Amino acid sequence: MKQYLTALLLLLCSSTIMSQSLQSPEQFLGYQVGTRYTRHHRIVEYFRSVAQARPDMVKLEKYGETNEGRELLLAFVSTPDNIQRLQSIQQNNQRLAGTARDKAAPVVANAPAIVWLSYNVHGNEPSSSEAALLTLYALTDPANTQTKEWLKNTVVVIDPCINPDGRDRYVNWFNSVVGKDKNANPASREHAEPWPGGRSNHYNFDLNRDWAWQTQVETRQRLKKYNEWLPQVHVDFHEQGYNEPYYFAPAAEPFHEVITPWQRDFQNLIGRNNARYFDQNGWLFFTKERFDLLYPSYGDTYPIYNGAIGMTFEQGGHSRGGLAVVNEDGDTLTLVDRAQHHYTTSLSTVETASKNQQKLISEFKQYFDDSRSGKIGEYKTYVLTAADENKLRAVTQLLDRNGVEWGVVNNKNFRGFNYISGKEEAFADEGFHIAVSAYQPKAVMAKVLLEPRTVVTDSNTYDITAWSVPYAYGVKAYAVKEKLDVGNGWRTATEITPVNATYGMLIPYQSFNSAKLLADMLKQGVKVRFAEKPFTYQGKNYDRGTLIVLKTSNAPGWNDIANKACIKHHVQPVLLETGFMDKGADMGSPDVKIINGAPKVALLTGEQASSLGAGEVWHYFDQQLEYPINLINVSDLGRVNLRDYQVLIVPDGYYRSLGDKPTTDKLKDFVRGGGKLIAMENAVSLMAGGEWGIKNKDDKSGEDKGEYANLRKYGDRDKGYLSASIPGAIFKLDLDNTHPLGFGYPDYYYTLKQDAALYDFMKDGWNVGVLKKDAHVSGYVGYKLKSKLKDATLLGVQDMGGGSVVYFSDNPLFRNFWENGKLLFANAVFLVGQ
Numbered sequence: 001m002k003q004y005l006t007a008l009l010l011l012l013c014s015s016t017i018m019s020q021s022l023q024s025p026e027q028f029l030g031y032q033v034g035t036r037y038t039r040h041h042r043i044v045e046y047f048r049s050v051a052q053a054r055p056d057m058v059k060l061e062k063y064g065e066t067n068e069g070r071e072l073l074l075a076f077v078s079t080p081d082n083i084q085r086l087q088s089i090q091q092n093n094q095r096l097a098g099t100a101r102d103k104a105a106p107v108v109a110n111a112p113a114i115v116w117l118s119y120n121v122h123g124n125e126p127s128s129s130e131a132a133l134l135t136l137y138a139l140t141d142p143a144n145t146q147t148k149e150w151l152k153n154t155v156v157v158i159d160p161c162i163n164p165d166g167r168d169r170y171v172n173w174f175n176s177v178v179g180k181d182k183n184a185n186p187a188s189r190e191h192a193e194p195w196p197g198g199r200s201n202h203y204n205f206d207l208n209r210d211w212a213w214q215t216q217v218e219t220r221q222r223l224k225k226y227n228e229w230l231p232q233v234h235v236d237f238h239e240q241g242y243n244e245p246y247y248f249a250p251a252a253e254p255f256h257e258v259i260t261p262w263q264r265d266f267q268n269l270i271g272r273n274n275a276r277y278f279d280q281n282g283w284l285f286f287t288k289e290r291f292d293l294l295y296p297s298y299g300d301t302y303p304i305y306n307g308a309i310g311m312t313f314e315q316g317g318h319s320r321g322g323l324a325v326v327n328e329d330g331d332t333l334t335l336v337d338r339a340q341h342h343y344t345t346s347l348s349t350v351e352t353a354s355k356n357q358q359k360l361i362s363e364f365k366q367y368f369d370d371s372r373s374g375k376i377g378e379y380k381t382y383v384l385t386a387a388d389e390n391k392l393r394a395v396t397q398l399l400d401r402n403g404v405e406w407g408v409v410n411n412k413n414f415r416g417f418n419y420i421s422g423k424e425e426a427f428a429d430e431g432f433h434i435a436v437s438a439y440q441p442k443a444v445m446a447k448v449l450l451e452p453r454t455v456v457t458d459s460n461t462y463d464i465t466a467w468s469v470p471y472a473y474g475v476k477a478y479a480v481k482e483k484l485d486v487g488n489g490w491r492t493a494t495e496i497t498p499v500n501a502t503y504g505m506l507i508p509y510q511s512f513n514s515a516k517l518l519a520d521m522l523k524q525g526v527k528v529r530f531a532e533k534p535f536t537y538q539g540k541n542y543d544r545g546t547l548i549v550l551k552t553s554n555a556p557g558w559n560d561i562a563n564k565a566c567i568k569h570h571v572q573p574v575l576l577e578t579g580f581m582d583k584g585a586d587m588g589s590p591d592v593k594i595i596n597g598a599p600k601v602a603l604l605t606g607e608q609a610s611s612l613g614a615g616e617v618w619h620y621f622d623q624q625l626e627y628p629i630n631l632i633n634v635s636d637l638g639r640v641n642l643r644d645y646q647v648l649i650v651p652d653g654y655y656r657s658l659g660d661k662p663t664t665d666k667l668k669d670f671v672r673g674g675g676k677l678i679a680m681e682n683a684v685s686l687m688a689g690g691e692w693g694i695k696n697k698d699d700k701s702g703e704d705k706g707e708y709a710n711l712r713k714y715g716d717r718d719k720g721y722l723s724a725s726i727p728g729a730i731f732k733l734d735l736d737n738t739h740p741l742g743f744g745y746p747d748y749y750y751t752l753k754q755d756a757a758l759y760d761f762m763k764d765g766w767n768v769g770v771l772k773k774d775a776h777v778s779g780y781v782g783y784k785l786k787s788k789l790k791d792a793t794l795l796g797v798q799d800m801g802g803g804s805v806v807y808f809s810d811n812p813l814f815r816n817f818w819e820n821g822k823l824l825f826a827n828a829v830f831l832v833g834q
Helices: 001-019 025-029 040-053 081-086 086-097 125-139 143-150 164-178 218-227 263-280 335-355 359-372 391-401 443-450 469-473 510-523 558-569 611-625 635-639 661-672 683-688 714-722 819-828
Strands: 058-065 070-079 112-117 153-160 235-239 252-254 309-317 324-326 332-334 381-386 415-418 424-426 432-437 474-482 504-507 529-531 535-537 540-542 545-550 575-576 592-594 599-606 630-633 647-649 676-680 731-737 746-753 766-771 774-778 794-798 803-808
Touching: 001 819, 025 040, 025 125, 040 058, 040 070, 040 125, 040 164, 058 218, 070 125, 070 218, 070 803, 081 086, 086 218, 086 359, 112 218, 112 335, 112 359, 125 153, 125 235, 125 309, 125 335, 143 335, 153 335, 218 391, 235 335, 263 335, 263 359, 263 529, 332 335, 335 359, 359 432, 359 443, 359 529, 381 391, 391 443, 391 469, 391 510, 391 635, 432 443, 443 469, 469 746, 504 558, 510 545, 510 558, 510 611, 510 819, 529 545, 529 731, 599 611, 599 635, 599 794, 611 819, 661 676, 661 794, 661 803, 676 819, 683 803, 731 794, 746 794
Parallel strands: 112 153, 112 235, 235 309, 599 630, 599 647, 647 676, 676 803
Antiparallel strands: 058 070, 070 153, 324 332, 381 432, 381 474, 415 424, 415 474, 504 545, 504 575, 529 592, 535 540, 731 746, 731 766, 731 774, 766 794, 794 803
């Protein structure tokens, strides 16, 4: 009895000490959550303090850093018993999914459900990180008996801030403009965030469009951990306009066809429990509208395609919410309110998962059992092939990052749906190939990424409706309805052999790797030539664009520099021993062009430019091409000496001055003087309305000109809009690959079209990428628009004086996952106009 009392006393003392050392967010920060914005480093410090106070319940793991060096952090929260065996819980979860290495180990069916809560992916939607503080405290507070019970059946993973760089950009700005007292007037300065805003990361990328593609360092680091865990439930916390009520699951149509009935049903369970709490508090909400489940690179769809119940929760507020704002109903919405709402749905989700833990685990296991047994989709094997190894390497990097297994087929005698012809045909190996089987744990992800056409059940979607990897990456592919024997193959890249050149070397130009190699050599002062016409050397044919490096004109050491660049970028050089060719132009021919040094490149940025569009170009140069670029504010264009640059890039944007005469004259003078102007998306549209060589196509064919054509029903307004919309679909362009803009490509190019912009064929320019009839490949296009999308230029070049203007109506760098557009853009920078 005495021992029992002593033990009880020690337990009570221990509990008291923990209660005293565990601080609430308000105690730690010195202010109530929501009365001020909390900087990221203070969020991290609070999480550390809780982990120190409750090491038996919280395990912290740093999983990386942002571009600006801010810490990326996960907190694993559960009961002491679950935390003690956290590694075995993870390993068991991998066995449930079939991704574990020890596949023969027994599976524990009654395991805790893993609930992953992701906060603040958009930096200027900041209330969720404040809610993360409250959620962590509620889960670890010894006095909270409810959460203590819920954690018996769950492991909660909290990512308090996915995008610290964007968050601190917003928070630091807001703190610099807010007065002693907050101002709820939406017209006041603290509700008008300046360019580029805190939504995006350092490179102005939207991290909530990057889950599948993983182009950004934050995403790659996070998804590596995510795919090691594969939770059963994932919530992605957001904010929307401050006039909007709260949104939570169930989601809106369209749902991708791979989403299971269970994944649909559990969203209803989550939604009903959320609604119960919101109704009790008199808080408004909506469900089943606006936010669909189709595009695979969101924080709700990506988890769904990886076996989880993935959801987006949206609180009204956003960057214009400030600390308080008066909405259109005359109510004042505060940051305290916003944080409380997200905190409530966070705990409600944990509660629902805990109470349905066994069903979550059993359905999770069934999901992956079905995947491994080949029950996903009509196609059982996807085979991709290319003449250039590097193009397939880019695909395998994407697959590896998403945990999709791949290999090769030994028996190549099969038929499948040919992505290029759109017909069932015999497989033709281009030289290299990979194969992806639908009999694997990530079969759903494989189907979603690789299927030739995505089924769209409802046209009212939030994002693009086509993204098929073979089209986006520029490789040929076959979707096969039978299970092929897929084995391991060429995991190690082909070794590059240096050449000891005394005359010169030839370098194939077939992929983005060749463009990176070219940029590398130019940076190091190597003079590079390229062939404008095909030629034959020692019995082998070389295509237009082949790079040529000669001893002539180059300084000593050029051979070593070129060889190292070839090895780095994995392109095999060919020894050139003479300038005399078997067929075609010799090395001294005018058809062999020299690139006049490394061009100095400028990018318009700042107000009027699209922050995302400018960010894509910036990241392309800085992180992928690894070539210097100068960012110039649009407002400084009038006083910048453009003669200091050889290339000026005008990204997508809404430029007030692009059509005026002084700006037009200055840009034309720049081009006539030998400069190169590269215009993208809406910049092309604005130029088409001015004194440039490209003009808008005015096509009113197919429009109803009847007496009652303009009569519309108010209730059909959404349908009317959708019938003439194109949220993002793939089209096949006829490509003039005899023009330097098209070097390295076949005579076609797949473009992602997101608008109805069409341009007349240029009379005084080169129509390099042309949209002809019946060019639609995949994705939703409104029926009123579809018939009009033909007979137009989408990629063009206009020669002007000593320079050139390059027009990109569609974005070849879209979210930097449109891999096949990257060489096209490099051609515009380095080859056009030489």
